[in-house]
Amino acid sequence: MPSFDVQRVIVGRMSRGDEILEHLTAVAREEGILTGWVQLLGAVETARLAFYDQDAKTYREMV
Template sequence: MAEFGVQRVLMGRLRRGDDILEALAGLARQHGITTGWIQLLGAVERARLAFYEQAQQVYRDFTLDEPAEILAGTGNISRLAGSDEPFVHLHLTLGDGQGRAWGGHVLEGTRVFACEYAIWVLSGPALERHPDPETGLKLWRPA
């Protein structure tokens, strides 16, 4: 476990057509964010999401190629081991026009219709993601 304080909170909106992951990573680079927590809401024009198959340790991706509301968006900013670039890990729950919910791990190609964000910039130790042999994922190392 690591302890963090909140340095500041950035709030704003992404532009229509932005790739959500690219835009959030760009904000992290621009503002020097190494560790942060993300929350967002709004809508997407299309979404590329993935589900992690635990037994096979692979992501299964799918596309929702229609407008959808962002019912909940949450994620974090850290670094991949050996990289100075911010890594955005984001999950979305989306609602379609029939009231059905879709969700998963966000992949590049998820396009914004309208999106408002809040990023809690955290002070404390830099978090790095390392390969975890037990799960096959890149996870934060325990303190």
Template structure:
């Protein structure tokens, strides 16, 4: 296990823009406020979503698209630097009208309504290639 202590004292609450892209809104906040490392949680609703699942055997993402309104029952993730750009690594649990839950790595989603809490870290988080998983993980 790799770990380190982090500190930070900047906190934000945000309302995501109706019709905007959920993940892009988080990255826009990070760009506007110069946030290179943070943890966030959110909730709300989306009009559609592209969710990725990482196949550990093939070591590649598979995308599933949903063109329907869904509740964002939970959203959790972090902001870090990936190839010099701010990246919002975002996971969600989405709920259909029936109550069926869908979950995974959120690539994109059109915001119907969204609320976000962000806590920053003073130390940057930088993603680099991890050979065993073929993923870009924190240093």
């Protein structure tokens, strides 16, 4: 099994009304992040959950 050495930890905070994906994308660009692991804690007003179907090579939304 491959293992990885964690190089950096970036902690951020979002404001109410922020779009999660837009915020994470902006942080990744600003910090030069190409891959990573994201952990979130908090509340959202609306949400969609999807996963990548490797066989179909497409995202599938969970309802």
